[in-house]
Amino acid sequence: xxxxxxxxxxxxxxxxxxxxxxxxxxxxxxxxxxxxxxxxxxxxxxxxxxxxxxxxxxxxxxxxxxxxxxxxxxxxxxxxxxxxxxxxxxxxxxxxxxxxxxxxxxxxxxxxxxxxxxxxxxxxxxxxxxxxxxxxxxxxxxxxxxxxxxxxxxxxxxxxxxxxxxxxxxxxxxxxxxxxxxxx
Amino acid sequence: xxxxxxxxxxxxxxxxxxxxxxxxxxxxxxxxxxxxxxxxxxxxxxxxxxxxxxxxxxxxxxxxxxxxxxxxxxxxxxxxxxxxxxxxxxxxxxxxxxxxxxxxxxxxxxxxxxxxxxxxxxxxxxxxxxxxxxxxxxxxxxxxxxxxxxxxxxxxxxxxxxxxxxxxxxxxxxxxxxxxxxxx
DNA sequence: ATCGAATGAGACATGACTGTCTCACATCAG
DNA sequence: CTGATGTGAGACAGTCATGTCTCATTCGAT
Numbered sequence: 001x002x003x004x005x006x007x008x009x010x011x012x013x014x015x016x017x018x019x020x021x022x023x024x025x026x027x028x029x030x031x032x033x034x035x036x037x038x039x040x041x042x043x044x045x046x047x048x049x050x051x052x053x054x055x056x057x058x059x060x061x062x063x064x065x066x067x068x069x070x071x072x073x074x075x076x077x078x079x080x081x082x083x084x085x086x087x088x089x090x091x092x093x094x095x096x097x098x099x100x101x102x103x104x105x106x107x108x109x110x111x112x113x114x115x116x117x118x119x120x121x122x123x124x125x126x127x128x129x130x131x132x133x134x135x136x137x138x139x140x141x142x143x144x145x146x147x148x149x150x151x152x153x154x155x156x157x158x159x160x161x162x163x164x165x166x167x168x169x170x171x172x173x174x175x176x177x178x179x180x181x182x183x184x
Numbered sequence: 185x186x187x188x189x190x191x192x193x194x195x196x197x198x199x200x201x202x203x204x205x206x207x208x209x210x211x212x213x214x215x216x217x218x219x220x221x222x223x224x225x226x227x228x229x230x231x232x233x234x235x236x237x238x239x240x241x242x243x244x245x246x247x248x249x250x251x252x253x254x255x256x257x258x259x260x261x262x263x264x265x266x267x268x269x270x271x272x273x274x275x276x277x278x279x280x281x282x283x284x285x286x287x288x289x290x291x292x293x294x295x296x297x298x299x300x301x302x303x304x305x306x307x308x309x310x311x312x313x314x315x316x317x318x319x320x321x322x323x324x325x326x327x328x329x330x331x332x333x334x335x336x337x338x339x340x341x342x343x344x345x346x347x348x349x350x351x352x353x354x355x356x357x358x359x360x361x362x363x364x365x366x367x368x
Numbered sequence: 369a370t371c372g373a374a375t376g377a378g379a380c381a382t383g384a385c386t387g388t389c390t391c392a393c394a395t396c397a398g
Numbered sequence: 399c400t401g402a403t404g405t406g407a408g409a410c411a412g413t414c415a416t417g418t419c420t421c422a423t424t425c426g427a428t
Contacts, residue, residue, distance in 0.1 A: 136344075220389095
């Protein structure tokens with residue numbers, strides 16, 4: 001089983017989300033193993049980050065599947081998406097923070113595939129009249145992930161309760177800050 | 185004149201926004217000076233980052249002043265704030281990216297003061313009935329800066345046109361993604 | 369109890385970034 | 399022309415994270 005490896009990867013996410021440049025010592029300590037064992041599991045920092053990103057993207061992709069965002073009412077699909085993806089908010093925060101430190105074509109490609117699926121969802125919603133058409137679908141997708149990462153950081157640092165995070169994300173993203181919004 | 189120093193700092197923002205761990209060589213090259221001169225201007229990396237953050241926060245704070253966010257209709261104040269702060273979107277992206285790499289109590293305190301002003305704006309708007317009360321004012325403030333940083337990254341990497349950035353930020357933040365939003 | 373595999377602790381060398389220094393060159397005022 | 403100032407280029411050592419290795423210990427299976 002890869003459970004052992006995955007648990008280490010999840011511990012690494014918790015550290016790298018806050019400190020993208022954390023030393024391998026800290027990551028090993030957070031995972032409860034020694035640096036030697038960490039290096040046996042993942043030969044080198046690049047390999048570790050690569051696999052952490054891979055796991056993160058697999059979880060994200062699985063969340064998109066679980067929310068079956070390609071089907072049904074686009075607005076409800078976004079709500080399902082938020083529900084499915086909130087548990088991985090910390091993971092999303094790691095991805096956005098780390099993407100500026102490491103270049104990995106494979107990870108970038110996987111991210112682009114995922115982003116394309118979400119963008120397609122918003123495009124579908126725009127064509128159905130549910131979403132505003134003045135805002136590019138690509139920007140809606142990017143903003144969604146920006147807010148998701150923001151939720152991840154806020155929860156990680158205790159500024160936002162985990163149980164409120166879904167509500168905070170989906171309500172702000174869908175409805176905005178205005179009490180009664182009448183888009184111009 | 186501090187123009188010389190400030191131009192170097194702005195060049196540093198452009199690099200550090202993408203690569204928070206960029207070597208001093210790259211920063212010096214981006215600023216068009218040698219590493220020796222960079223070190224004469226700012227003795228050490230910490231001093232450089234400290235001053236970059238200081239400049240960034242001064243610009244932000246000046247934007248809050250210019251938008252006189254403490255006065256007038258809260259919604260219009262947010263629009264003015266977005267207008268005033270969009271030119272420094274890259275700067276905001278740097279701040280959110282770097283804050284997880286360096287600890288600087290002075291910078292953190294200045295950030296907290298600025299965040300408190302924006303939070304007060306949203307609180308005022310909630311009390312006047314303009315903003316939704318189900319979302320904590322602190323979260324509205326954090327989300328605003330998350331989206332601002334997202335705009336900064338998107339513009340920096342060419343995914344969003346600079347002339348559309350104000351519209352993208354303020355419309356999504358205020359009105360959300362829904363075409364006709366009816367907050368529950 | 370014994371053997372074997374896995375782990376932890378630590379030492380060691382390597383490479384990258386950094387701080388510091390010296391020196392040569394360009395520019396400019398006198 | 400001369401001297402002063404500022405700058406760029408490069409050398410040098412120190413520091414830190416990393417990659418690699420060895421060795422003692424622990425845990426589990428037989």
